[in-house]
Amino acid sequence: MASNYTDQDLEILISTTNRNTLDFLIPMFPFGHFSEFSILIINQTSKDKIMVSDFPSVRIINSFEKGLSKSRNIAIQNASKKIGLFADDDVIYAKDFDKQIIDAFNAFDSSVITFNHQRIGLDHPQNAATMHYSHNFKSIWNVCSIEIAVKTEDIKNAKISFNEQFGLGSYFETAEELLFMRTVLQHKIKAGYFPVVVVSHALLSSGEAQGSDKLIFARAALSYKLYGMLAYFWLPKYLFFLYRHQFISKSEILKKMKAGILGIKKYKELHKTTIK
Known part of the structure; x- marks a missing residue:
């Protein structure tokens, strides 16, 4: 065993925009209430549309800056748990996803682990690989940001961040996760893939x-x-x-x-x- 993490060590780092209630969290956790999980929400909004939380397990940062990569970076810097899972505001988590993530970090000596996801309406996961592997500069092209979980202190200590020129809401609206993973590998930080579907997401536009x-x-x-x-x-x-x-x-x-x-x-x- 590489470590001894528990489900109390996981925090979900959600990026969203212009929210003023927590209602959007309800469909994300169809098997239970969102308050059962540690959640940090980065709400990129305006001063007249502020979100607050009545749940101790749900923290909110209302940010007046724009851009998905900026949001992810704020989440990294303010993460409070040992493991952070990047999330969008329209994903749906699988039952026991948190246990699967914790099991992976306990089993493998990696600071970054990517998981699998499935597009809603399809009968197969996004990644066909069924075995664990270590990431390289080729494999990271298939990574989606909602699949990425990190040891937050390792990422903070290495000063790794998302490139804020790339990603939704920035100059170039693509590839923020690729550049993040590329930076991870350039820093010689161990990154691996664990073949389990932890989340589903709507089909991409054609x-x-x-x-x-x-x-x-x-x-x-x-x-x-x-x-x-x-x-x-x-x-x-x-x-x-x-x-x-x-x-x-x-x-x-x-x-x-x-x-x-x-x-x-x-x-x-x-x-x-x-x-x-």
Whole structure:
């Protein structure tokens, strides 16, 4: 046994926006009441829409800053338990998810463990792997943020954070979990995958989102961050992939190319003054 954690060591770190009641927590825990769990809510809101909690187990930080990665970072810095589980406000937890998470941290010497999730309406989990494995720079491309649990002190001590240029509500609305996991591995911190479904989530939107200017803008910026000038060669290949899979039409290719180039340009502009 690597450790001796109990379910009292787990805290759920929920990111949400513009809430003023705790009602959204009810469907997240269909097998019991949310007050049975330690929860930290980062509510990105305005001063006229404040949320309060009457439950000692549910803490709330009303933040007037925007962006999912900013929210995750606030959660990390204010986490009060040994293990933190990142969460969105529209997920549904499986029965005994907390015990599964604790068992994994007790069984494996990892500071970060990712789990599996299932899209509502599908009959199979998101990740087909059925065996535990250690993460590498390839495997982290399949990680979703709602699958990530961390030893909070290890992450704080290593000063690891989400890149606030990426993620919903920021400049580039994608890949915040990939960049987080990449930073974890770059710090030589042990990260593993444990093959159990702990949470379910609504189906992603289909081809329209895949081919949207916003997503192409963001993914081109990500490509430049990871590969530098090679992003200019990656972009047309990516657009051909989108065209071949009918996410975009032939007549849209030039427009989408411009969106991607603008994403690279924006990242380069930001990076002149922001080192992340």
